[in-house]
Amino acid sequence: MSMALVIFLTTLATAYNKGGDPMSALGLLDKNYTHLGLDVRLGRGVKSQRNPLWGQQVAWEPRIDNGYADVFRIVDDNNKTTWRMYYTTFTTCATDKRDKEGRYIDCGAGHRTFATLFANSTDGITWEKPAMRMFCYLQGHPISKHTCALPGAVGTNVVFPNVVGVGISYDLHETNASKRWKIMGAGLLGKGLNTGGLCSSADGIVFGDCSAWNIPDVHWDTWANMFYDPRLKEYVMTMRASNNSNPCGTDFYPGCAHSEPTPPLLPCNSWRSLMDKTGKNVSDCVEYRNGKRPPHEICSSDQGRSLASSNSTLQDCRTFCSSSSSCSVIQWEALENTSYMYGECFLYTQCDSFTGYNTSFASNVCIEIESCERGVTDYGGCPFANCLYTNRAISRVHTNGDDLQTMGAGLGNVPTELGSPNRQRYVQATFPYLDVYLGVTMVYNAATMRQEVHCELSWSPDSIQWFPVEPGNDLIPLGEEGSFESHICYGSKAVENADGSHSVYYFGGDGPHFGKRNSSLALMHFRPYGLAGVGAPQGWVTPVQGQTVPLVVSSATIIVSADTDIPISEDVGVGYEVFSPYVALIPLQQQNKRGKYYNVKGNPLVCSVTGKNVTNTALDCDLTGLVGKEIVFEIQVSGGALLYTVHFA
Secondary structure: OOEEEOOOOOOOOOHHHOOOOOEEHHHHEOOOOOEEEOEEEEOOOEEOOOOOOEOOOOOOOOEEEEEEEEEEEEEEOOOOEEEEEEEEEEEEOOOOOEOOOOOEOOOOOOOOEEEEEEEEEOOOOOEEOOOEEEEEEOOOOOOEOHHHHOOOOEEEOEEEEOOEEEEEEEOOOOOOHHHOEEEEEEOOOOOOOOOEEEEEEOOOOOOEEEEEEOOOOEOOOOOOEEEEEOOOOEEEEEEEEOHHHOOOOOOOOOHHHOOOOOOOOOOEOOOEEOOOOOOOOHHHHOOOOOOOOOHHHOOOOOOOOOOEOOOOOEOOOOOOOOOOOOOOOEEEEEOOOOOOOOOOEEEEEOOEOOOOEOOOOOOOOOEEOOEEOOOOOEEOOEEHHHHHHOOOOEEEEEOEOOEHHHOOOOOOEOOOOOOOOOEEEEEEEEEEEOOEEEEEEEEEEOOOOOOOEEEEEEEEOOOOOOEEEOOOOOOEOOOOOOOOOOOEEEEOOOEEOOOOOEEEEEEEEOOOOOOOOOEEEEEEEEOOOOOEEEEOOOOOOOOEEEEEOOEEOOOOOEEEEEEOOOOOOOOOOOOOOOOOOOEEEEEEOEEOOOOOEEOOOOOOOOEEEOOOOEEEEEOOOOOHHHOOOEEEEEEEEOOOOEEEEEEEO
16 A cells, blocks of 8 residues: 655745745745844644643653654545654663652663654544564563563564664655655664664565664764755755764763863862752752662762662762862762763762752762862863863754765754753754744753753754744743643654644653653644744734845735734723734835835835735735746734745735
8 A cells, every 4th residue: 555645745946936835934034134023933833632642651661752753644545544653762761660650760861771662543643552563572571573472572562672863754755665764863773872874664664774874973862853855955864963063072961071181189169969949858859779878978078979870789989089178079970870881980070160950970869069169170171161061962964965875974064053051952853844944943951950851943944054933932832830741842843734734743741851750742733834934023013024035926916824813911002003913015126226125106015914824815916017027025014913924826
């Protein structure tokens, strides 16, 4: 049975010669033209009333982390529609210990195993996790084909074990139908999580024909998103950039402290256990994994301390201080709980101006890093403070032409700027959207105790240079405290529905990124073409305006999709004018000596529309006299309104 995929594989072309295809309003703006208040805006999504759709329901998904949902809507030859989803989960945690909410305690770090799982649906709301017997589960045994032969083993929905952060795509550019389903990312070749590659499939269930990718300057453990771009005539993939992009030139977060130099001796404040400033008990924060006493009860601050690893064995890694008044700045901590350096004692320093809470690399023992009295410590010429900038960033790689074996042969780049230690660009679900590109960007607040991950939106005219849409505001807002989505959001690429609306699936989490949390699948709906548009800043009711790039008028009729409703909840008072909601495009047919466009003399031609949820609606004007000409338009949008798309009939 053949299948036709309905998901953003839109033919791309430049805005200058689009003709009858809808153009995203985001791509109409240009920095060289005048914009008076007009800016890119987030669409107005609505969360499903059925949220959460499902959570961690089976024994082999103790923690869905981070989900990385690839969702497809499929229409077969009989016009039957189904949905399928692939997602990433931990199949085991470091231990089986749970808190009173049933959340696994030791899954934020430590020795864990991973897999890509499969779910399907007939409506995109109610999902099934089919019990296939490709890879089987039996407690105490690895999920594998061999386990299926053991008594008591049960089938699972695992399609690829021992992989993490992989992405799935359906490749309509692929001429060989048996290879159109593709999986790409870390662990596919069975050589560990620091190598990546590509496998293909005819049905999206059984994958094979795998090949390695040698891509420089990427970090393989995080979601890879790939699509073929007919405009560039190449495959484009976004993934996590190597942390070599940080000022230390190191590979992973505390890497620039992990070295063998002579330890510098600086008078620093001593470490201490976190005395919670929020009114909770110390015991609520300090958690010793083997049930023993917290570190501050074992050694005094001037003697250093020992920390338990994720196992029950206390590692003999200690800090030695020169005297009770002058403490060495190094701290040796057992780090068997990290998936990067099993069994190593890690060189840690307190000597930094940053004060925060580190639960990532100390067996979830909450500690406060106090400030050093004399600035930062230098390890191999790299200030330790710069380690904080060893943060996550997004990398774009591509092929030479459509040869997938050359993925990464071109230079990688970081399309979104390297953020602060807090607002880190963790990962991005990237996809073509009309004549531009969108990315659901997961922004990690790494320096805060809540360690929230937010689903924001970015856009690009070329997939290389990226711009945030309303930076700091969420495309999918987090939920209230105590909800399934209070801390975490990991969003998917948008799925186009039969009515032209869009669905963005996401995994919400109820705890800190590295802390105890459960994850649940949820859904947010957007009107047709409604993921992003242009309009006034949030909260404005006064009109704004701007100018488009030159557009070739290919028809006498101009068509738009827009929202012009303005929610007003205040009594604005006498003398304050709230303009009637509208969206207008005005052809600017003359240029002055400076190359600026302006209205023709007399009565300008105004093409306008009003109404809520306007989709592919013709404006009330006749452009017959302008057909075939290259015209700059002035866009006018009343406050509260949004313009999504423009095209000529």
